[in-house]
Amino acid sequence: MTDGYFIAFEGGDGAGKSTQVRLLADALREAGREVVVTRQPGGTDLGAAIRQLLLHGDHVSPRAEALLFAADKAHHVDELIRPALERGDVVLTDRYTDSAVAYQGSGRDLGAREVHDLQMWAVDALVPDLTVIVDIDPAAGRARRGDEHDRLEAEADDFHAAVRAHFLAQADAHPERYLVVDGSADIAVIHEAIRGRLVADGVLA
Numbered sequence: 001m002t003d004g005y006f007i008a009f010e011g012g013d014g015a016g017k018s019t020q021v022r023l024l025a026d027a028l029r030e031a032g033r034e035v036v037v038t039r040q041p042g043g044t045d046l047g048a049a050i051r052q053l054l055l056h057g058d059h060v061s062p063r064a065e066a067l068l069f070a071a072d073k074a075h076h077v078d079e080l081i082r083p084a085l086e087r088g089d090v091v092l093t094d095r096y097t098d099s100a101v102a103y104q105g106s107g108r109d110l111g112a113r114e115v116h117d118l119q120m121w122a123v124d125a126l127v128p129d130l131t132v133i134v135d136i137d138p139a140a141g142r143a144r145r146g147d148e149h150d151r152l153e154a155e156a157d158d159f160h161a162a163v164r165a166h167f168l169a170q171a172d173a174h175p176e177r178y179l180v181v182d183g184s185a186d187i188a189v190i191h192e193a194i195r196g197r198l199v200a201d202g203v204l205a
Contacts, residue, residue, distance in 0.1 A: 004085030005203050006126070008096035011134035012164050014141030015183040016190070020134060021092050023191045024198075028090050031204055036084040039094035041072040044079055066104040066115055073097060074122040082126065090203070097123060098131060102166040107159045112166065128177070130201065132194055133167050136183035 007024070009017040021037060028035045041051040050072045054060060060068065073096070084091050097119040105115035136144075138160035171178035179197045181190045198204040 004088050005090045006081065006085055006093075006128045006130075007090065008093050008098065008128040008131045009134060010095060010098045010102075010131055010167055011183060012136050012138055012141045012160055012167075014144035015134040015136040016144075016187065017094050017134050019187060020132070020181075020190055020194060021094050023187070024194055025092055027191075027195060027204065028092075033203075034087070034089040036080070036089050036091045037093075038076070038080060038091070040076060040096060040099070041069060043076055043093075046075050047072045062104060062108040062110055065108070066100065066110055066118065069100045069104065070118050070122040073100070073119060077123045077126050093128075096128060096131070098167065098170060101170075102163045106162045106166040109162075130197065131171075131178050132197075133171050133178060133180045134183040134190070135164070135168065135180050138164060140184060 009021050011017055018039075025035045025037050041047050041054055050068050054065060054068055081091050081093070097116070100119050101112050101116045104110050105112035138157050141160070142157070168180065171180045179194065181193050183190070195204060
């Protein structure tokens with residue numbers, strides 16, 4: 001297989017996305033695939049600076065927040081993701097456009113459609129081949145994170161409930177492009193569910 005394949009991991013804070021990204025990257029490399037692992041915001045020098053501003057800096061107004069997330073993704077796709085896909089690599093990203101729509105569109109109540117359109121313009125309509133939603137109850141995610149919270153993690157439970165509802169609604173509307181896994185399940189069980197989907201899609205043997 002020489003075509004690139006793009007997988008995004010989404011879900012609430014504390015769901016365990018990063019662990020599943022690492023496990024899948026290892027499995028893909030063992031199968032002989034070239035893999036690029038990244039996160040958003042971040043993954044590029046510009047993205048790292050934007051991440052610091054958005055998650056660990058002072059207050060950012062909701063609309064400015066949405067625009068900064070879009071700027072990160074525009075640069076990220078142009079400089080990292082699209083070139084990797086054109087080489088035939090598998091790209092795994094910890095968060096992508098669905099997070100922006102869920103957090104700023106639904107959580108910040110800026111309008112899911114408006115934020116979605118902004119994101120699609122920023123990434124020139126690049127959509128993942130598969131989006132894995134690692135689903136977890138917001139209270140469970142908060143308990144996992146302990147006492148350390150960034151700006152978005154520190155938002156109230158109703159904010160995180162709106163984010164979760166958006167992710168699940170997207171997956172329900174487009175099951176051919178989404179996989180929902182139970183973030184409270186055993187790590188190995190979650191990984192096997194993801195592997196099974198990729199085997200079915202012909203990405204893994």
